[in-house]
Amino acid sequence: MPAQKIDGQELSKAIRAEVAAGVAAHVAAGGRPPGLAAVLVGDNPASEVYVRSKRKACEDAGMNSWLHRLPATASEEDLLKLVADLNADPAVHGILVQLPLPKQIREEAIINAISPAKDVDAFHPQNVGLLAAGHPRYLPCTPFGVQQMLARSGIPTIGKNVVVIGRSNIVGKPMALILMQKPTKDFPEAGDATVTVVHRGTKDLPAVCRTADILIAAVGVAKFVTADFVKPGAAVIDVGINSVDGKLVGDVDAESVSPVAGWLSPVPKGVGPMTITMLLQNTLKSAVAAK
Ligand code: NAD
Numbered sequence: 001m002p003a004q005k006i007d008g009q010e011l012s013k014a015i016r017a018e019v020a021a022g023v024a025a026h027v028a029a030g031g032r033p034p035g036l037a038a039v040l041v042g043d044n045p046a047s048e049v050y051v052r053s054k055r056k057a058c059e060d061a062g063m064n065s066w067l068h069r070l071p072a073t074a075s076e077e078d079l080l081k082l083v084a085d086l087n088a089d090p091a092v093h094g095i096l097v098q099l100p101l102p103k104q105i106r107e108e109a110i111i112n113a114i115s116p117a118k119d120v121d122a123f124h125p126q127n128v129g130l131l132a133a134g135h136p137r138y139l140p141c142t143p144f145g146v147q148q149m150l151a152r153s154g155i156p157t158i159g160k161n162v163v164v165i166g167r168s169n170i171v172g173k174p175m176a177l178i179l180m181q182k183p184t185k186d187f188p189e190a191g192d193a194t195v196t197v198v199h200r201g202t203k204d205l206p207a208v209c210r211t212a213d214i215l216i217a218a219v220g221v222a223k224f225v226t227a228d229f230v231k232p233g234a235a236v237i238d239v240g241i242n243s244v245d246g247k248l249v250g251d252v253d254a255e256s257v258s259p260v261a262g263w264l265s266p267v268p269k270g271v272g273p274m275t276i277t278m279l280l281q282n283t284l285k286s287a288v289a290a291k
Contacts, residue, residue, distance in 0.1 A: 002258045003236070003257070003258045003259075003260075003263055004262065004263050006153050006237070007266070007269065007270075008145070008265060008266075008273045009269040011148065011152050011153075012276070012277040015148065015152075015274075015277045016061055016277055016280065019277070019281055020060070020062055022288075023063060023284055026284065026287060026288055031287060031288065032091060033062065034063045034093050034284050034287035035066070035092050035094070036063060036093070036094040036095075036280075037066045037068060037095050037096070038055060038068070038096045039069075039079070039096065039097045040069050040070070041070045041071075041079060041101055042072030042102055050098060051067060053276060054096065057276050057277070057279075057280055058280060061280050061284075063280065063283060064091065073102075074102070074105070075105070076109060079097070079101075079110055083110060083113045084113070086118070087115040093120075093283055094120035094286055095119065096120065097114070111123045117137070120282035120283050121138075121282075122136070122139060122141070122174070122282070123169070128169070128174075131177050131178070132177055134182070134186070139174070139189060139278070139282075140170065140171075141275045141276070141278040142171050142175075142218075143174045143175035144189070144278040144281075144282075145274025145275045145278045146175060146239065147178050147179070148189075148277075149237060149265060149271070150191075150214065150235065151189070155235045157214065158191070158192040158193065159192065159193070161193070161194050161196070161214070162180075162193045162194065162212060162213070162216065163195075163198060163212035163215050163216070164176050164179075164195060165199070165216065165217045165219050167197050168218065172218050173197070176197050178190060179214075180192075180194070180195040196208060209230070210230065212230075212234055213231070213234055213235070214236075215229065215230060215235070215237070217250070217252050218239040218240065218251065219251045220251065222240070222244050223249060223250075223252065223253035224240070224252070224253075225238075225257060227256045227260045230260045232262075234260075234261055234262060235261070235262060236261045236263065236264045236265070237265045238250035238254075238265050238266070238271065240252070248267060248268050249267065250267030250270070251267075252267070254267075
């Protein structure tokens with residue numbers, strides 16, 4: 001029997017409707033409409049697509065959204081000045097600087113300059129620290145999306161073995177931090193799971209992956225995960241977005257894995273739409289906190 005599909009598109013629709021209701025209630029109570037400012041430096045076509053879909057999702061949810069463009073030749077000072085202006089603007093509740101940035105701009109300097117309260121991507125070291133300490137302000141959007149896919153599909157994490165492939169700051173590391181911690185009133189999303197993170201330095205990676213009740217692939221290598229990585233019945237979440245001959249391909253070889261797995265998220269229409277949805281949720285949270 002093929003694995004049951006975890007449909008990120010459908011789950012996103014449901015969560016976006018909840019966010020839109022939250023925005024309407026916040027505005028009805030006299031709050032400022034939540035606002036997200038996106039910053040695009042240069043003209044990377046993939047970044048253009050991401051920013052466009054993020055802005056549309058904001059508008060559909062009743063939020064304000066602005067796009068600030070800087071040329072590919074912009075200096076770090078130019079971008080720092082723009083970030084300072086957005087930090088000071090009370091209509092802006094979330095600031096999203098689309099990565100990657102041109103070589104002359106240090107990403108770390110920009111991330112560190114964003115006000116932590118408006119850092120709805122949760123990349124600022126203060127927000128990373130709060131998550132690690134078990135009191136997150138915001139959960140980073142992609143791992144937050146994965147957590148919601150599991151929770152809303154009725155896939156329990158408590159006491160389960162989770163293997164995360166990849167240790168990046170954006171996906172793998174925060175994914176592990178969310179799923180391994182103890183749930184509390186401040187952090188109900190925490191997974192209470194036993195989490196293993198595997199990466200380029202891991203010996204016999206498929207054998208470790210086969211211990212997983214939940215396998216999360218964030219590798220950046222098309223069709224990396226095949227049936228021999230998967231314990232029968234496991235839930236497999238594919239975070240990967242790779243372009244192969246102009247087609248979007250995940251990190252999981254779905255054809256090989258689907259007959260073995262119990263659950264599988266597709267690419268496209270899996271984690272991708274959930275990432276944008278959780279960005280909206282974080283922006284609403286920021287607006288509510290700002291009043
Ligand atoms: P990254 O390149 O920063 O990290 C990849 C990780 O995978 C590294 O930790 C590396 O050690 C590990 N890795 C790479 N090749 C490996 C190998 N051969 N064996 C074992 N480990 C290996 O990537 P990232 O930013 O974490 O993104 C991972 C994937 O997820 C990419 O395809 C990216 O496009 C995608 N992504 C998707 C979303 C989304 O919204 N769906 C968001 C962010 C990233």
